[in-house]
Amino acid sequence: MEADVTLRVDGTTRVVRVDTRTTLLDALREKLDATAPKKGCDHGQCGACTVLLNGRRVNACLTFAVAQDGAEVVTAAGLGADGAPHRVQRAFLDNDGFQCGYCTPGQVCSAVGMLEEAAAGWPSAATGDVAAEPVLDDAEIRERMSGNLCRCGAYVNIVAAVREAAADSAGNTGNTDSADSVTSEAAPAGGAEVR
Amino acid sequence: MIPFDYQRAEDAAGAVAAVAADPDARFLGGGTNLVDHMKLGVAAPHRLVDVTRIGLDDVAELPGGGVRIGAGVRNSDLAAHPLVRGRYPALSRALLSGASGQLRNAATTGGNLMQRTRCVYFEDVTTPCNKRAPGTGCSALEGPFTRYHAILGASEHCAATHPSDMAVALNALDAEVRVLGPGGERTIPLDEFHRLPGDAPDRDTVLEHGELITAVELPAPAGAARSTYRKVRDRASYAFALVSVAAVLDLDGGGAVRDVRIALGGVAHKPWRARAAEDALRGGAPGEERIAAAATAAVAAARPLPGNAFKVDLVRATLGSVLRELAAGPAQEPAEPADPADSTENAVEGEGR
Numbered sequence: 001m002e003a004d005v006t007l008r009v010d011g012t013t014r015v016v017r018v019d020t021r022t023t024l025l026d027a028l029r030e031k032l033d034a035t036a037p038k039k040g041c042d043h044g045q046c047g048a049c050t051v052l053l054n055g056r057r058v059n060a061c062l063t064f065a066v067a068q069d070g071a072e073v074v075t076a077a078g079l080g081a082d083g084a085p086h087r088v089q090r091a092f093l094d095n096d097g098f099q100c101g102y103c104t105p106g107q108v109c110s111a112v113g114m115l116e117e118a119a120a121g122w123p124s125a126a127t128g129d130v131a132a133e134p135v136l137d138d139a140e141i142r143e144r145m146s147g148n149l150c151r152c153g154a155y156v157n158i159v160a161a162v163r164e165a166a167a168d169s170a171g172n173t174g175n176t177d178s179a180d181s182v183t184s185e186a187a188p189a190g191g192a193e194v195r
Numbered sequence: 196m197i198p199f200d201y202q203r204a205e206d207a208a209g210a211v212a213a214v215a216a217d218p219d220a221r222f223l224g225g226g227t228n229l230v231d232h233m234k235l236g237v238a239a240p241h242r243l244v245d246v247t248r249i250g251l252d253d254v255a256e257l258p259g260g261g262v263r264i265g266a267g268v269r270n271s272d273l274a275a276h277p278l279v280r281g282r283y284p285a286l287s288r289a290l291l292s293g294a295s296g297q298l299r300n301a302a303t304t305g306g307n308l309m310q311r312t313r314c315v316y317f318e319d320v321t322t323p324c325n326k327r328a329p330g331t332g333c334s335a336l337e338g339p340f341t342r343y344h345a346i347l348g349a350s351e352h353c354a355a356t357h358p359s360d361m362a363v364a365l366n367a368l369d370a371e372v373r374v375l376g377p378g379g380e381r382t383i384p385l386d387e388f389h390r391l392p393g394d395a396p397d398r399d400t401v402l403e404h405g406e407l408i409t410a411v412e413l414p415a416p417a418g419a420a421r422s423t424y425r426k427v428r429d430r431a432s433y434a435f436a437l438v439s440v441a442a443v444l445d446l447d448g449g450g451a452v453r454d455v456r457i458a459l460g461g462v463a464h465k466p467w468r469a470r471a472a473e474d475a476l477r478g479g480a481p482g483e484e485r486i487a488a489a490a491t492a493a494v495a496a497a498r499p500l501p502g503n504a505f506k507v508d509l510v511r512a513t514l515g516s517v518l519r520e521l522a523a524g525p526a527q528e529p530a531e532p533a534d535p536a537d538s539t540e541n542a543v544e545g546e547g548r
Contacts, residue, residue, distance in 0.1 A: 021233075067201070113296070125288070
């Protein structure tokens with residue numbers, strides 16, 4: 001069974017005919033040549049396929065493309081521009097937050113989504129009092145990033161990168177580059193995107 | 196994966212009609228479990244009816260201080276909702292201790308209740324499993340991998356556990372599940388929603404084909420209640436429970452137990468309401484003796500498998516620790532009548548998800 005699906009991928013509207021069995025991840029990689037999201041486990045366990053779907057981080061391997069008709073998808077490739085990486089990407093570079101790099105696009109998308117969630121005041125399993133405003137310390141970062149595995153074990157530097165990006169976003173409200181606006185428009189608790 | 200038809204329902208009645216009319220049709224929510232099962236060959240529906248755009252995605256306060264949670268509300272939105280964080284912290288904690296940030300953004304309230312066991316033999320289509328293929332036998336009873344299997348309520352046909360954290364908290368909170376089927380609506384207490392395996396382990400819940408969860412309702416918390424959820428697992432994060440405890444404790448002005456509700460996760464085919472433990476706690480202050488009696492009562496009926504006997508002690512220790520924490524801790528803020536402006540905002544928050 002086939003269906004035509006319209007997706008806005010990294011700022012460009014694309015129409016693609018897919019078999020209903022095609023996951024969003026396979027549609028992106030194999031039909032739309034958007035290869036930043038990676039296929040690791042293909043079962044939602046590793047996080048390598050993480051993209052921002054209507055502004056929220058999800059595993060692209062666990063949703064069918066046909067179910068996401070009309071959605072906005074931002075991959076790691078759409079976060080920054082050539083020569084102007086997103087602040088999270090910059091922080092991964094500055095902190096050596098990777099080795100082989102395979103999990104990195106998923107880590108970066110997950111970190112961008114996670115920082116939006118934290119900025120919206122969402123608690124996590126590491127939050128002492130779930131009714132209180134969480135403070136994004138290292139324990140919180142580790143917990144919130146636990147859906148992204150790194151088999152090289154670059155976790156120490158990934159935490160450092162996310163910590164730096166979090167500090168940047170907290171202290172910098174004047175960043176108006178297009179890369180940031182993609183995510184800030186799609187804040188997790190109150191976005192008005194049409195799914 | 197076998198080919199399937201996909202259709203997007205526009206409302207709950209249409210979704211129910213579409214699935215009821217086709218024995219090979221299934222509802223599709225966030226997909227985090229069903230899509231995986233279709234890849235694994237565990238599930239092979241010929242038709243998926245998408246129920247993520249039918250308007251069941253808000254959290255609303257009920258008259259009297261309870262809360263109604265739409266079946267399509269994502270786990271992450273529910274965990275972060277002010278009403279849930281303030282009045283039902285055990286539910287927030289349970290949700291946040293499950294899965295990952297990415298999965299919680301996709302998984303729905305209804306889908307969480309409908310998720311299936313993570314028993315490795317159930318998910319491996321090359322091994323016998325009465326739940327996946329009735330009549331083929333239970334590989335878990337033969338072992339050797341029984342770390343995540345039941346110690347309570349299992350049968351000779353199945354020793355699987357229900358994997359949800361959320362449902363354990365909902366059980367302790369006396370939640371009710373609202374269901375729409377071809378014959379109309381019905382309401383099912385959470386404790387009666389999931390089944391014990393008996394001789395039909397292929398049936399996880401009491402739902403009939405075509406019945407759709409539309410909402411979960413929580414009664415108002417008692418004035419001086421305190422509640423929490425504690426999960427014990429092999430990793431610090433992103434792992435299923437070995438055992439978990441959800442508990443609600445309400446003490447009167449003299450410090451005696453007015454009400455207590457305890458549910459256990461990771462130990463049975465369903466969220467396990469530990470009524471014997473509740474009874475052992477009632478009648479006085481929750482002192483060391485009463486807590487020890489409750490912890491013992493919780494596992495008095497345990498029948499562990501070779502390889503998971505450690506769970507008996509783990510339940511006892513975890514439950515004891517949780518009860519001591521709740522007995523010593525402060526009561527939660529009582530439910531207050533909602534500010535109309537707040538409830539409007541809250542209702543809007545879930546839209547478009």
